[in-house]
Amino acid sequence: xxxxxxYLIISTLLFAIGFFGVxxxxxxxxxxxSLELMLNSVNLALVAFSRYNNIMDGNLFVFFIITxxxxxxxxxxxxxxxxxxxxxxLMVQDLTRLHN
Amino acid sequence: xxxYFYYFFAALTLISALLVxxxxxxxxxxxxxxxxxxxxxxxxxxxxxxxxxxxxxxxxAGAVMVLFLFVIMLLDVEATEKSRPTWxxxxxxxxxxxxxxxxxxxxxxxxxxxxxxxQQLPEVQTMPTDAAPMAFTTSVxxxxxxxFSKYMLPFQLAxxxxxxxxxxxxxxxxxxxxxxxxxxxx
Amino acid sequence: xxxxxxxxxNEQFLIILLTPLVSALLIALFLRRRGTLAMTVSxxxxxxxxxxxxxxxIDWNGKAFESSMQWMSLGSFHIDMGFYFDxxxxxxxxxxxxxxxxxxxxxxxxxxxxxxxxxxxxxxxxFMFSMLGIVLANNLxxxxxxxxxxxxxxxxLIAHYFDTKEAASASKKAFIVNRxxxxxxxxxxxxxxxxFGTVNLVELKHMVGVDPSLxxxxxxxxxxxxxxxxxxQFPLHVWLPDAMAGPTPISALIHAATMVAAGIYFLCRVDFxxxxxxxxxxxxxxxxxxxxxxxxxxxxxxxxxxxxxxxxSQLGYMAVAYGLGYPGLALFHLACHGFFKALLFLGSGxxxxxxxxxxxxxxxxxxxxxxxxxxxxxxxxxMALCAVTYTSGYFSKDxxxxxxxxxxxxxxxxxxxxxxxxxxxxxxxxxxxxxxKPNSEKAANAKESSIFMLLPLIVLATLSVLGGYTKFWxxxxxxxxxxxxxxxxxxxGDLGLDPAMLLAGxxxxxxxLLITFFFYHPxxxxxxxxQKARPLYLLFKNKLWFDEVYNWYVAKVQDRVANVFGFLDxxxxxxxxxxxxxxxxxxxxxxFRGLHVGNLHGYVYWxxxxxxxxxxxxxxxx
Numbered sequence: 052x053x054x055x056x057x058y059l060i061i062s063t064l065l066f067a068i069g070f071f072g073v074x075x076x077x078x079x080x081x082x083x084x085s086l087e088l089m090l091n092s093v094n095l096a097l098v099a100f101s102r103y104n105n106i107m108d109g110n111l112f113v114f115f116i117i118t119x120x121x122x123x124x125x126x127x128x129x130x131x132x133x134x135x136x137x138x139x140x141l142m143v144q145d146l147t148r149l150h151n
Numbered sequence: 152x153x154x155y156f157y158y159f160f161a162a163l164t165l166i167s168a169l170l171v172x173x174x175x176x177x178x179x180x181x182x183x184x185x186x187x188x189x190x191x192x193x194x195x196x197x198x199x200x201x202x203x204x205x206x207x208x209x210x211x212a213g214a215v216m217v218l219f220l221f222v223i224m225l226l227d228v229e230a231t232e233k234s235r236p237t238w239x240x241x242x243x244x245x246x247x248x249x250x251x252x253x254x255x256x257x258x259x260x261x262x263x264x265x266x267x268x269x270q271q272l273p274e275v276q277t278m279p280t281d282a283a284p285m286a287f288t289t290s291v292x293x294x295x296x297x298x299f300s301k302y303m304l305p306f307q308l309a310x311x312x313x314x315x316x317x318x319x320x321x322x323x324x325x326x327x328x329x330x331x332x333x334x335x336x337x
Numbered sequence: 338x339x340x341x342x343x344x345x346x347n348e349q350f351l352i353i354l355l356t357p358l359v360s361a362l363l364i365a366l367f368l369r370r371r372g373t374l375a376m377t378v379s380x381x382x383x384x385x386x387x388x389x390x391x392x393x394x395i396d397w398n399g400k401a402f403e404s405s406m407q408w409m410s411l412g413s414f415h416i417d418m419g420f421y422f423d424x425x426x427x428x429x430x431x432x433x434x435x436x437x438x439x440x441x442x443x444x445x446x447x448x449x450x451x452x453x454x455x456x457x458x459x460x461x462x463x464f465m466f467s468m469l470g471i472v473l474a475n476n477l478x479x480x481x482x483x484x485x486x487x488x489x490x491x492x493x494l495i496a497h498y499f500d501t502k503e504a505a506s507a508s509k510k511a512f513i514v515n516r517x518x519x520x521x522x523x524x525x526x527x528x529x530x531x532x533f534g535t536v537n538l539v540e541l542k543h544m545v546g547v548d549p550s551l552x553x554x555x556x557x558x559x560x561x562x563x564x565x566x567x568x569x570q571f572p573l574h575v576w577l578p579d580a581m582a583g584p585t586p587i588s589a590l591i592h593a594a595t596m597v598a599a600g601i602y603f604l605c606r607v608d609f610x611x612x613x614x615x616x617x618x619x620x621x622x623x624x625x626x627x628x629x630x631x632x633x634x635x636x637x638x639x640x641x642x643x644x645x646x647x648x649x650s651q652l653g654y655m656a657v658a659y660g661l662g663y664p665g666l667a668l669f670h671l672a673c674h675g676f677f678k679a680l681l682f683l684g685s686g687x688x689x690x691x692x693x694x695x696x697x698x699x700x701x702x703x704x705x706x707x708x709x710x711x712x713x714x715x716x717x718x719x720m721a722l723c724a725v726t727y728t729s730g731y732f733s734k735d736x737x738x739x740x741x742x743x744x745x746x747x748x749x750x751x752x753x754x755x756x757x758x759x760x761x762x763x764x765x766x767x768x769x770x771x772x773x774k775p776n777s778e779k780a781a782n783a784k785e786s787s788i789f790m791l792l793p794l795i796v797l798a799t800l801s802v803l804g805g806y807t808k809f810w811x812x813x814x815x816x817x818x819x820x821x822x823x824x825x826x827x828x829x830g831d832l833g834l835d836p837a838m839l840l841a842g843x844x845x846x847x848x849x850l851l852i853t854f855f856f857y858h859p860x861x862x863x864x865x866x867x868q869k870a871r872p873l874y875l876l877f878k879n880k881l882w883f884d885e886v887y888n889w890y891v892a893k894v895q896d897r898v899a900n901v902f903g904f905l906d907x908x909x910x911x912x913x914x915x916x917x918x919x920x921x922x923x924x925x926x927x928x929f930r931g932l933h934v935g936n937l938h939g940y941v942y943w944x945x946x947x948x949x950x951x952x953x954x955x956x957x958x959x
Contacts, residue, residue: 054271056259058194061161065168067252072172073941074244075236080223081171081180082937087215088168088184091191094207102198105273107285110200111297117203117210118309122316124215128222129323135226136326143937150935240938247945254952261956 058099065092077143079131083124090120157197164190181219188212199275202291347404349393350420350473353434356382356389357465364459372454376445379458383434383441386465390434394427394811403475403539421475421538424816428668429472429602431814432675436594437465439793443683444586446789447690457497457584464490464591471599477526477536480603484522484563487596488515494591495583507579514576518566525559529610532556538606545609557615560607564619568600568652571622571629575883577649578633581641585686588641593648593682594675601655601671605664605817620660624751626653629881631758635765636877638864639696640685643766647722648678650755651734657752658737661744665818666825670733676804677721677730680797684715687790688770691783698770700777702860707783712771714794719767721801723760723846726839732805732822735842740825742838753845760849765857773860 065088072085094113101109131141138145167187174180188211195204236244276286279293285301287293298306344352360382368375405419422430441461448454467490470483489512496508530536532553533544545551564570569577580592591597604611604619611619627650634646651674658667689696691708705712721730738756741749775781785791807815807822829838857865867874879885932943 057157057161058198060256060259061164061194063255064165064252066255067248068165068168068172070251070945071244071248074247074938074945075172075240077236077938078177080177080219080226081174084171084180084184084219087211088171088187091188091211094203095191095194098195098198098200098203102200102275102287103272105275105287107279107287107293107297108301110203110287111294111302113200113203114206114294114298115302115305115309117206119312121210121215122313124218125320126316126323128218129320132222132226133323141226146937147935149933243942247942250945250949254949257952257956 055099055103059096062092062096062099065089065095079134079141079143079146082143083127083131087120087124090116153197156193160190160193160197162190163187164194177223178220181216181223184219185212185216188216199287199289201289202294346393346402346422347420349389350404350422353386353389353393353430354466354469354473356385357462357469361459361462361466364455364462368459369455372451375455375458376448379462380438380441380445382462383438383465386469387434387438390430394431394814397422397427399424399812399816401539405475405537416478417476417537418479419475419537420473422473424814425602425605425668426472428672428814428817429598430469432598432672433465433468433472433595436675436679436797437468437590439796440586440590440594440679440683443589443686443790443793444584446787447586447686448584449787451584453497457494460490460494460497461586461590464494464596468595468599472602475538477529477538477607480606481519481523481526484519484567484599487591487599488512488519488567491515491580491587491591491596494587495580497584497587498582501582503579504582507576507582511576511580514573515566518562518564518573521559521562522566525556525562528553528556528559541607542609552610552612554612554614557611558618560610561604561615561619564600564604565622566600567603568597568656569649570600570652570656571626572883574626574630574649575887578637578642578645578880581639581645585641585682585689588645589679589682589686592645593678597648597652598655598671598675601652601659601667604659605668608659608664616660616662618660619656620745620748623653623656623660624748624755626650627657627752627755628758631755631762632877633880634762634877635758635866636874636880638699640688640698640701640766640770641682641696643698643762644678644681644685647681647759647762650759651678651722653755654734654737654752657741657748661737661740661748663737663740663818663821663825665821666733666736666740669815669818669822670737673721673729673733673801673804676797677718677728677801680714680718680794680801681722683790683794683797684711684718687711687786687794688715688783690790691786692777692779693782695777695779698766699862699864701770701775701780702773702862703771703775704780704783705771707775707780708785710785710791711794714798715771716767717798718801719763723763723849724756724842725846726843727805728802729800729805731842732807735838736822736825738842739829739838740821742834743825743828753841756842756845757849760846761853764850764853768854768859769857769861773858776860776862 069085069088069092072088073082076082076085094116097109097113097116101107101113134146135141140146164187167183167190170183171180171187174183188207192204192207192212195201195207276288278290279286279288279296284296285293360378363378364375368378401421401423403419403421405417407415408418409416441458444457444461448457451457464487467483467486471480471487474480474483492508492512495511496504498504499508526536529541533541533551535541535544565573577592577597581588583591630646630649630653634643634650637643637646651670655667655670655674658664658670688701688704688708688711691704691711692701695701717728721728724730724734734756738749738752741752775783803809807819810819829835864874932939934940
């Protein structure tokens with residue numbers, strides 16, 4: 052049987068991959084998707100802990116995370132669309148209005 | 152037997168995630184993301200969180216990623232990512248990845264943590280009882296029990312949050328009449 | 338008058354002290370542009386002071402009066418303000434208020450064509466306030482506060498014609514030289530407080546009376562420095578001749594009758610603190626000054642500068658009297674000198690005003706025909722200054738000379754020679770300026786001055802002639818000196834030298850006046866000494882090069898030291914400390930501003946760095 056360790060390693064790696072994506076990609080949409088990956092990794096860790104401690108709270112928390120993540124994605128995409136209209140580009144290096 | 156499922160789903164999740172990150176085509180990235188979510192759902196199933204597995208597929212893969220795809224198609228990005236990232240960026244990102252992974256994984260190989268992780272999967276009930284309402288069960292009823300007793304406030308707030316999010320999105324996406332006349336291309 | 342008599346002593350002193358302050362405040366705040374109104378306010382204040390002072394003196398029962406009030410306290414240390422009224426204060430109060438009032442009246446006439454009358458009269462009021470503070474003070478701190486205030490009023494009034502370069506630099510010179518003396522003065526006062534535990538004059542006198550071994554020569558020497566600065570004695574005498582750049586009433590009031598006398602008055606006040614060694618130093622400094630100033634006066638052409646050197650010389654006499662151990666005689670000469678020197682300055686002011694600000698005596702001449710009243714008063718003042726027999730100067734100055742004869746023979750010859758010099762330079766002045774024929778347009782057109790200017794002249798002339806008769810003096814005032822005066826007369830009388838002294842005195846003034854009459858012809862155009870013995874004349878004119886030496890010292894030594902300190906101040910304090918801290922903060926700002934790269938990935942890397950640091954810390958690597 053796989054211990055808690057296994058699931059946590061997957062969660063950690065997923066998180067690291069998500070972070071790698073945030074660092075690497077310059078397309079805003081793909082960047083945002085990597086962020087979602089990071090959120091997902093947290094979901095997995097929570098469920099694993101919840102299962103191994105025989106408690107429901109972790110699952111409930113994941114429930115809320117999914118809800119909030121959905122709302123957040125919607126708002127974030129709306130912002131990206133508005134930004135695209137303003138700056139005519141999705142590339143991160145063109146979004147420098149806060150420079151200095 | 153179970154290990155094979157575990158390895159399969161784990162590999163599915165991780166490799167899909169990696170492909171999301173490295174893929175040139177945005178649509179492909181989104182589709183690989185959906186695949187990764189499916190792998191996650193499988194992992195949830197292995198952890199006896201059936202409701203959450205369905206929720207993951209329905210909401211995340213079904214709604215969120217579809218939204219992503221809509222936006223990708225809406226924004227009509229054509230000449231994106233034709234240029235490869237520079238070597239510096241790649242190196243820095245890899246370093247970041249390594250740093251983060253090492254830092255986090257260090258926890259598992261610290262002396263004294265082995266006892267923490269080598270637990271067996273405890274047995275679970277199928278229905279919650281009054282004696283232990285928050286015990287882990289495989290039924291949806293526990294969700295009900297928890298959401299409407301202990302997590303009542305976050306539940307209401309989540310509803311409120313969704314309302315606010317909807318209003319916000321409508322506001323952000325609204326085009327003013329001014330820009331309507333100016334932006335003909337839209 | 339009844340109303341004033343019913344006030345207590347304290348209230349009367351407060352009125353005397355605060356009336357000029359109120360007048361000055363009124364002028365400064367409201368009457369800056371109303372010259373006539375300012376004049377009225379100021380003269381009214383002076384009249385009130387004189388009236389209340391006279392009333393006080395008449396009503397006084399002769400007992401010393403002291404009252405004190407705590408002004409400021411820091412822990413166990415406190416500074417008091419109070420009044421101490423004894424016979425010395427009574428004498429000086431009379432001199433200051435009386436002469437001050439008549440000079441105010443004179444200024445009404447003299448400053449009638451001036452543009453900034455309000456400023457002048459405001460300054461006069463502030464000066465009266467400060468001087469009366471010194472006269473009435475009961476402790477050394479209060480004296481010091483008013484000492485500085487008097488210095489400030491002097492600075493302000495000398496710079497009345499501030500658009501001329503010489504007035505501006507003269508006022509600065511006066512203030513700075515005074516400050517040098519006051520530095521020693523302040524250290525002396527602090528030392529006094531440290532040594533005795535109190536600065537109250539009454540308490541100090543009591544402590545020293547009980548235990549004379551408490552006297553420290555160092556304290557007395559430092560207190561003497563204040564006297565040297567204020568009364569313009571050697572080596573701090575250089576400011577007084579330059580101070581003549583101020584208007585003539587100021588020269589009369591401040592630099593003849595009152596402020597420069599404040600030094601002598603202070604010495605007499607703290608007489609009990611001075612041991613014999615320090616008095617000896619004062620004696621010789623005064624003696625040298627009497628002669629030196631007399632020589633310098635022979636090299637001057639400006640009427641006011643001659644009178645200024647004469648003041649220096651007479652102050653030297655007062656210092657000699659004090660140094661011999663007769664402070665009462667010094668105060669007596671102070672009072673008489675106040676009368677006739679103020680008269681002489683006011684007379685010269687009348688002459689200057691009539692000649693449209695011509696001050697060179699060789700360009701005047703024949704004034705006696707055109708300005709008879711002024712000339713006669715001036716003549717009376719000259720006679721008093723030369724100690725012509727039975728004028729007031731005769732009584733006071735000859736008393737000092739006789740006291741010197743009794744105590745210290747060498748000093749006697751010096752001051753006797755100085756008396757001869759006095760009549761020489763005063764004779765030069767009078768014969769050249771007032772007799773003969775007019776030597777310039779301005780002198781030819783001079784006419785007699787207005788009643789405002791003549792009335793004080795007449796009053797002061799009367800006092801110069803009659804003031805020496807101690808019979809006329811009320812007992813409250815002459816108690817200061819009458820015993821010492823009688824002691825000197827009796828001792829000389831016992832030695833049988835009465836007639837000899839009289840003859841010697843007559844010889845001094847008569848010979849001087851006669852010689853100058855024939856040497857400098859009346860109404861001369863050119864200085865004959867300059868023509869006949871030019872090197873000698875130049876020697877007198879250069880005043881022993883004191884000014885040049887001081888200028889060299891200030892320019893070469895002091896300025897360089899000040900530049901070093903200025904550089905240190907600029908580099909260390911404002912550069913490193915002030916701008917340095919600002920710069921460091923600025924560097925922080927630049928650093929944090931650099932974090933705003935505007936690039937999203939930059940922010941993410943910073944996030945990663947923070948996270949790594951946190952993990953290292955959490956895992957115990959840091």
